[in-house]
Amino acid sequence: MTVLDGASLAKRVRSNVQDAVRELQEVHGIMPRLDALLAGEDPASRVYVRKKREDCDEVGIDSHLHTFPDTVTQQDLRSQIETLNQTEACDGILVQLPLPEGLDEGRILEAVDPTKDADGFHPGNLGRLLSDRAGLTPATPTGILHLLEAYDVPLEGKHAVIVGRSNIVGKPLAALFLQRGVDATVTIAHSRTRPLEDVTRQADVLVVAAGKRDLVTADMVQEGAVVVDVGINRDPDGNLTGDVAYDEVLDVAGAITPVPGGVGPLTRAMLLVNVLRACCARRGVPVPDALLDVVPASLQG
Secondary structure: OEEOOHHHHHHHHHHHHHHHHHHHHHHHOOOOEEEEEEEOOOHHHHHHHHHHHHHHHHHOOEEEEEEEOOOOOHHHHHHHHHHHHOOOOOOEEEEOOOOOOOOOHHHHHHOOOHHHEOOOOOHHHHHHHHOOOOOOOOHHHHHHHHHHHHOOOOOOOOEEEEEOOOOOOHHHHHHHHHOOOOOOEEEEEOOOOOOHHHHHOOOOEEEEOOOOOOOEOHHHOOOOOEEEEOOOEEOOOOOEEOOEOHHHHOOOOOEEOOOOOOHHHHHHHHHHHHHHHHHHHHHOOOOOHHHHOOOOHHHOO
16 A cells, blocks of 8 residues: 655655746746735635745745735725736736635636636636646646656546546546546546445545545445545544545555645645746746656646
8 A cells, every 4th residue: 555645745846846946047037926815814824825935935936925804895806916917027826715705706716817827727727628728727636646647646547536526626637637648537426426435436546525524434445546635624633634534544545645745735836836837838938847847747738
């Protein structure tokens, strides 16, 4: 049984990004830049943004934070986004979710220039992914694909089951798995799938992103399957835990991601990769080899 160590892989990704940033600065005189928008006082969001800025500092990406109160209006946020869309020095825009109650998340995300969409959530980028012309892709699914490639997990012709149908993980991951060059067979299951265990037991690769602690137990997993746990929950003692009952599934799975230390670190690392990919595309410079080493092969066309 193999533990898929996302934390160690994310460290390598950050090192490659750092090398790529250095090349862009020394060869092209470019300083990649990420602008983050944080609306409201949600404690978790503030922590996430702080960690993302720390990642930028580590690899040499210039980062700027724009904060707004809970009472911010739709127009005020859109106005700031439009300013950043027109700011030549800005390569990536990140809108931290969730937004305060009353704001239309979809319309806010649509306001971001797709070429600066660091999160890969813009409908234009999701549409490109579905039509096999992927541009910037959501960080969590991209990180999962890179993780499986790094551990030489075969996907061609394999049955991948994804539990969860969100626009952030489930749907874009399905599209990534279906790409030419990946060629998995994909089933998406969700909260209304009955019986769920009949579907999950068919999976050669099982990705669980449902947001429900210990949803998947050992009897729901095929012997030797690769299990990727995207869930972030708290147990009664306050400890981080995933959507998979890790200790019992260990005895069945051929490989599994831990929580914490699995998918989460790669999500943050792939955000940095997106900023550099956006920077190179916008400024018309070649993507440094160091960055190509950590971009999934199917996204390098």
